[in-house]
Amino acid sequence: xxxxxxxxxxxxxxxxxxxxxxxxxxxxxxxxxxxxxxxxxxxxxxxxxxxxxxxxxxxxxxxxxxxxxxxxxxxxxxxxxxxxxxxxxxxxxxxxxxxxxxxxxxxxxxxxxxxxxxxxxxxxxxxxxxxxxxxxxxxxxxxxxxxxxxxxxxxxxxxxxxxxxxxxxxxxxxxxxxxxxxxxxxxxxxxxxxxxxxxxxx
Amino acid sequence: xxxxxxxxxxxxxxxxxxxxxxxxxxxxxxxxxxxxxxxxxxxxxxxxxxxxxxxxxxxxxxxxxxxxxxxxxxxxxxxxxxxxxxxxxxxxxxxxxxxxxxxxxxxxxxxxxxxxxxxxxxxxxxxxxxxxxxxxxxxxxxxxxxxxxxxxxxxxxxxxxxxxxxxxxxxxxxxxxxxxxxxxxxxxxxxxxxxxxxxxxxxxxxx
Numbered sequence: 001x002x003x004x005x006x007x008x009x010x011x012x013x014x015x016x017x018x019x020x021x022x023x024x025x026x027x028x029x030x031x032x033x034x035x036x037x038x039x040x041x042x043x044x045x046x047x048x049x050x051x052x053x054x055x056x057x058x059x060x061x062x063x064x065x066x067x068x069x070x071x072x073x074x075x076x077x078x079x080x081x082x083x084x085x086x087x088x089x090x091x092x093x094x095x096x097x098x099x100x101x102x103x104x105x106x107x108x109x110x111x112x113x114x115x116x117x118x119x120x121x122x123x124x125x126x127x128x129x130x131x132x133x134x135x136x137x138x139x140x141x142x143x144x145x146x147x148x149x150x151x152x153x154x155x156x157x158x159x160x161x162x163x164x165x166x167x168x169x170x171x172x173x174x175x176x177x178x179x180x181x182x183x184x185x186x187x188x189x190x191x192x193x194x195x196x197x198x199x200x201x202x
Numbered sequence: 203x204x205x206x207x208x209x210x211x212x213x214x215x216x217x218x219x220x221x222x223x224x225x226x227x228x229x230x231x232x233x234x235x236x237x238x239x240x241x242x243x244x245x246x247x248x249x250x251x252x253x254x255x256x257x258x259x260x261x262x263x264x265x266x267x268x269x270x271x272x273x274x275x276x277x278x279x280x281x282x283x284x285x286x287x288x289x290x291x292x293x294x295x296x297x298x299x300x301x302x303x304x305x306x307x308x309x310x311x312x313x314x315x316x317x318x319x320x321x322x323x324x325x326x327x328x329x330x331x332x333x334x335x336x337x338x339x340x341x342x343x344x345x346x347x348x349x350x351x352x353x354x355x356x357x358x359x360x361x362x363x364x365x366x367x368x369x370x371x372x373x374x375x376x377x378x379x380x381x382x383x384x385x386x387x388x389x390x391x392x393x394x395x396x397x398x399x400x401x402x403x404x405x406x407x408x409x
Contacts, residue, residue: 037333066216075220082224086231093235096242100328157333175334 006126008133015137021114022145023194028114031105033183039162041101042150048087050139053115055083057135060123076119084109152186153177250325251296254313258285258293264404270394292316297395301387304379306330310387318396318405321351336380347371353392358385
């Protein structure tokens with residue numbers, strides 16, 4: 001998949017199923033575990049990663065013929081850090097409450113393995129169009145997984161989805177689901193389910 | 203020499219050009235949004251201070267960078283605001299205070315009355331305490347106990363009457379560390395801020 005002959009269709013399939021960062025490549029675990037206690041922060045994180053992925057993939061693709069081996073990682077990090085800082089400034093300016101909820105996890109996108117992996121595996125070897133499509137669908141795949149994980153946790157932890165009550169009145173919230181233990185258990189079950197599906201197929 | 207310089211430039215020109223370009227991009231983004239970010243901070247602080255001193259019509263900064271010793275030689279700076287009513291009377295003082303919590307730093311906005319004798323309340327500006335346990339420092343049960351408490355050393359008790367307004371604060375069940383952290387913040391800041399406000403001649407009988 002990660003070679004010069006990658007097509008836009010490969011990028012779409014990869015992002016949405018065969019290479020879903022969290023469930024298939026086990027990348028981007030830090031935000032996956034840290035910001036999925038509720039749907040809104042998870043969605044914001046997913047969209048921030050999507051923005052950074054698309055922008056960094058386009059820029060890396062533009063400079064791919066100029067990259068020298070000794071500068072490769074340095075240039076990737078510089079590019080990613082720039083777009084993460086822009087995303088962080090944007091959140092602080094326009095959604096200050098969400099920016100506070102996400103705390104250090106927005107600046108930490110800089111060290112998110114998904115972005116550097118896509119820069120290395122796709123953008124540095126493919127044209128702008130394929131790289132942009134790869135960024136969009138990898139970002140969408142990541143956002144969907146984050147939102148599913150966050151929905152399960154939010155429903156069980158407080159009985160709501162996006163702050164809208166969805167459980168019956170006598171429902172007793174599971175406080176543990178808001179804590180790291182809830183993230184590990186839910187993610188483990190999701191990984192198990194995906195492995196079960198893929199094992200069955202093969 | 204020129205050959206070596208040329209070699210270095212050849213190897214790193216992309217990095218130099220990119221750094222310039224990205225720096226420009228960041229400068230543009232910062233210029234465009236820094237005003238709004240600052241305004242958001244001011245709005246949040248004003249909102250919290252307004253909720254603590256309902257009579258206040260405006261808040262003015264009366265003492266900038268007041269130094270507070272938070273123990274172990276660590277000095278923290280805090281801005282002190284005077285709340286004024288619509289008829290010009292002093293309704294109280296507000297200041298930002300901080301200290302170590304269970305998981306991370308806890309930042310509070312504390313309000314006291316115009317004579318600096320009674321605590322009017324506090325709001326949590328930032329905290330990362332454990333959901334369901336330590337984060338209850340933002341809840342009414344704990345915050346209510348500080349309202350009307352005298353300015354002085356506060357004591358944290360595990361059990362007691364939480365409705366009684368005095369120096370004794372009853373800890374949140376299951377969150378003793380977070381409760382202690384809040385009480386320590388009060389004990390660190392109240393006395394030192396009162397002294398500095400008093401030295402500045404800002405304390406008066408409501409005027």
